[in-house]
Amino acid sequence: MRVTLAQTSPKLDRSNLDDVVTCIQDVQVNSDLIVFPELALSGYLLQDKLFEDAWLLNELKIFESLSEKIDIVVGAALQDGGVFRNAGLYYSKGKLVCKHIKVHLPNYGMFEEARYFEGGDKFESFVASSQKISMLVCEDLWHKSVHQELITLNPDLIIVLVASPARGFNEKTLDIQNKWYKIITDVAKECSAQLLFVNRVGFEDGLGFWGGSCVVNSSGNITHKLPLFKQDIQTFTIEE
Secondary structure, X not given: OEEEEEEOOOOOOOOHHHXXXXXXXXXXXXXXXXXXXXXXXXXXXXXXXXXXXXXXXXXXXXXXXXXXXXXEEEEEEEEEOOEEEEEEEEEEOOEEEEEEEOOOOOOOOOOOHHHHOOOOOOOOEEEEOOEEEEEEEHHHHHOHHHHHHHHHHOOOEEEEEEOOEOOOEOOOXXXXXXXXXXXXXHHHHHHOOEEEEEEOEEEEOOEEEEEOOXXXXXXXXXXXXXXXXXOEEEEEEOOO
């Protein structure tokens, strides 16, 4: 299976849609699946801009047609009735196959997602391209109870969409990078599943996002990794 990790730098406006579409068109011939970060269509620090920039699902039908040639995973701020959702969307074979609503919304320190978003209430698995898949958004994976749910769901592939700001600088790495890599390698090994971790880069209002997107195999080893702090889009072949 050929997977593309799209480590992008979203802007705080709706122009991200055109950028994402262009990226998909550039790789669709040579890739089976492309994964973008959390809130890739929206930017992270939307706050009150949600009222202007959050998407309705019917505004994203372009992904249905594009997914005839390549499976697409993208993060978006969605307007859902009278509330807003932080969601991961999976499109395949012309359809929206899964809409995962971020369950655990951080609301501490630099984070205030629960002030703007309504959280989801479930984790699930679904089948796409002959694989059983589970999809999570960022903070979801920081909860041990979710790890247990994933083990029960028993997916072949776990996809994690992330917007993680850089913090805890040291001489060689970032503390937050080390913490994330520990989590994702443990989860992949616990579930005996491949895992795709896609984190954004770029800056918003003083926050810098560190990237470091990677592929983890079912033994818990990182097999492919993108650079820190640099927008990058690469395609890798992984075992199914």
